[in-house]
Structure formats: structure tokens, C-alpha cells
Amino acid sequence: MDYLIRFSQSHETFRLPEIEALAVIEGIDMKVVSYSLESPFCIVSLPSSAAAKQLIQRSILAMSVHELWGSGGDLSTVHSHVRETTSHLWERYMTCSFKFSIDSYQGSRTADEKVSIINSFAYLGFAGPIRMRGADEEFTLFEDWEWNSTPLGIPDPKYYYFGRYLGSGARDLPKKLDLKKRRYISTTSMDAELALVTANLALAAPGKIMYDPFVGTGSFPIACAQFGAVAFGSDIDGRSIRGDEKNRTLKGNFEQYGLLGRLGGMFTADLTNSPIRRVPLRYDGDGVTGRLFDGIVCDPPYGVREGLRVLGVRDPEKCPWVIPKGKEMYKDPDFIPPRKPYSFLAMLDSILQFSAETLVDHGRLSFWMPTANDENQEIPVPTHPYLEIVSICTQSFNKWSRRLITYRRIPDVEVDPRAMKAREERISIGKTADELNPFRKAYFSKFEA
């Protein structure tokens, strides 16, 4: 049967990838019948109403799902559609309490118009009590209006959908995890709504192990834990995990939301010198042995302000004392190891390689990156022979935009060894090295000037 998903009209490019990810998590066979970025109404085909409810229960961007009883470009088409396809269902709703409403997108109706539209459905013959609150069944007529329809004096919507309400998404979760009410945040904490969407795209779920190698204040692990996963994280800056002197800590955030049991472990580490155990990539692995994570979620740093640094000395010749001093001092608990700037593209490459090595088969990597650099040069979507791109979502701001890119770890046997060979050659001749990184060049030349 067909079902209508009522999306919120925001984060448009994230909506379908989120629902598709949820279909994977719930193991539901879903076909998209109609969808457009310009409309909040999406029609999907699903095996049952129970599946429809289950599909959207943890969606952040879908508001509700409805059994689709009819649709059309005008009301009389909707009515004949409803009569043809659902008359055998009507008697089920003959005596229950019910509610009828109209959901007009980009348009409006006067109270009188509403009454007369609702009355045009009288042939359904529902005789139960009408309840505006807590009705047993809710029926909604959705109207898709042209943009700006009221000032333009457009009399009717472009399209109508009529459906029976089945269930809602998890629109309450972004409120629960709202940064404004979170005990401990920083300027780069990820907004709760998008952190939850990211966790959905990475298929976080009970029994799964998730990891954020740039954990900061923990927004992604918190979102993953909220969906039942056990979450790990690390950051090169131990203070971000440990928090401030007022005892605002990453762990405290988990405590605030009652998620402490799902906090796996947090540690201080540089992704390019990671202590996470790994085995070299191969072509005949069993899909899980030697690999640890079901999902990797992160918002890597991409510039000086975000603190993109790795361990090491930038120019050992210029500062020859740094290494001997480190040798002498490193056992001191207050010793801070030197860091050097690093190329953003090389960091992306490190993330992909790390993910290929540590994700189980079909495990997912979801990470954020800016679409273009400071010079407005588009940054290409990074690729890796062991990772297949699942979706690319874009969030636009006034002057810039960023993407959430999601990959799936493909089984070893599906990997093209030639692509792997080409990659190794490219790396050995230094294609990911700094001089070929326009983004970093532009960024650092400004700061170093």
C-alpha cells in the first residue's frame, strides 16, 4: 500500500537519506513513489501500516506518516480515488471517535471553507463522536499550494492527499538534546537536530558500537547513545573531553540525559596516530573479525580556528630543541606534546582509510565537511575503494555551505583491487600532500601572513 510521509520543510536534502537509512535499520522494504525537495509530502510504498509506523518513529525530519486513501489535482478526483480504493475500510471506523483536519502547505483556508471541505467527505459515513483531542482515528486532507499563493490570489492548491494518521517521528528528541539546555557545550558543538540526523544516517541502534574520532563535547556520541548504541570518542584536545573547572564535562552531558550506561570510553588521541587496534586492509576478510565499529560519525576540524592539528613538529630544523626537550619531559603529567598544522585533504583521507580499516561490513561513516574553501573552490567529495557513497546532504548558510557525506563499508570481495592499487600509487607520489591542497594553502597562508 502507499503511505504519505509529512516532512518538515527544512533540511530538505537530508530528508530522503534519513528515511532510507531508517528503512535499513528497521529492515523494511520501502519504495519511493514520489518525492520532491520542494514539497513536504512524500509518497512511499511499504508492506504494512505497522511497518510505516515503525519506519518513522525515530525520524527527526519526518513529522508523521499516514495511510494514503486518495490523492489528486482537485477534490473530486480525491473523492473518487477514496471511493474506489478504500470503501472496504470505512466500516472499521464507523463507531470510533475521530478527528478531521486540513493541513495546508503554503496556503490557507477560511473556517467556512474548511467546514465545507470536511463535509464533502460525509459519504465516509463515520458516525462516532468527533474529538479534537485524543481521537481514536485522525483523518487529514493535505493541500500542496503554490508558493506565495495567498498574495497571488491563487484559489486552489496544486495537489491534495487524504490519509489516515498512523504515527509520528521523533520531533521531541531535538528538544530533549537542545544545546541551549545542555550543561556543557563549545562553539563547535553540533546542533542537536543535525547530530540526531547524522546518527540516523550512520544507523546507530541498540547493540551497536559507534565512534567519533573528533569528539569535542560529544554531540554525536550523545545522539548515537540516545538511539541505543554504545558510543566511543576521542579528541586531540583532552580538555574538550574533560571539560571546564565548573565540572561541565562530556561525561556530565551523558549523565544529564540518562545515557551514562552507553558511554563506552573517551580518550585523548590524534587520529593520525590513533591507538585504535587495526589490521591492514585485505581482500578476503570475513566482514567483522579485526574490525570494531558499526558506525563512525564526526565533524572533523577544517581550519586553524577549528584546531586542525596533528602530533609532530612543523619544522624540526628551525626548532631543533623541540625533540630533545620532548624526550626529556614527556613523562611529566603536564607535558603537552607539540602539534603541527596538517592538510585538510590529507585529514579527510586519513578518516576514510581509518574507517575502511575499522568498520564492519555495511558499517557506515557519516561526516561533515565544508562544500568549498575560502577561495570558493569546491572541495571534491573524497572517495575510497572500500567505501561506497550512500548519500550527500547539503546544509546552506548565507555565505557558505557544508555537506554530510555518508559511506557504506563494502565487503572485501566487492573491492576493486585496481582502484586500491591506483590509490596507493597516488598516495606514494604525494597527491594528498600539502602542495596539492588549495584549501589548506589558502587558509594557512592567511594565518601565517
Added chain:
Amino acid sequence: MKVLTLNFLTCAVKTCKASSDSFPLHPKDAELASDDVELNPQLLVNLLPRIDWNALRTTSTELGFPQLPEQPPTAEELQADEKMLKDLHTLLMETQLMEGKLVCGHCGHEYAVREGIANFLLPSHLV
């Protein structure tokens, strides 16, 4: 950090990775804490193929927990064995390493653990 974390962590020094002595890291002066966590059998079953069983046996003994059997249970055995589920849950999910050090058996490097957070940053001569 949960004891499970120790099964994921090896020495961060690149030249140690090839040595089997660099994993697992050995807890030293360990202070443990214990949390009440709801048992999730599905999680433990999912974890089973990812866990390095020999390393877990070492860690378990070093932290003063009873010796684990030589061979890991199969997924079916684990699901059917309530005591094994409970024991693994207590060790991996409920026990936390709060303070102490994690020592590499190959290079001897000691990683400090404070307030449950291990520090794997390396000085420049080791990166």
C-alpha cells in the same frame, strides 16, 4: 572508560603496531569503578566476533577478575549461557578504569589514565 575500551586500544607508537606485545596494553596502578548498566545480550553477541579473546583473557586476569575460558563461546553458546552473559557484561560494560596507567609491553610507554580518560598523545620523537 569501560574495560571493553581496553580491547580496542593498542600502543599509539607506529613502530609498535607490528609487535604482538603492544596489545593489549597492561593496566598499572589501576583504580576501578563499577556502574550499574542494563544487560543487553544482543550487544554482547554483536561484540563477540570483534573482541580479541586472548587479549580479553589477559586484561581480565590483570584486573583481578576470574579467569575466562580458553576459547570464546560461540554466539549460540553465549546466548544460552546466562552466567557467561552476566560475567562478560560485568567485566566489559560495568567495570570502569578510572585512574592508573596503560603500559605497552613492547616499548614500555606508559599512557596515563585520569578521571577515566586515557591520554594517547605522543611526544615528537615517537610520532
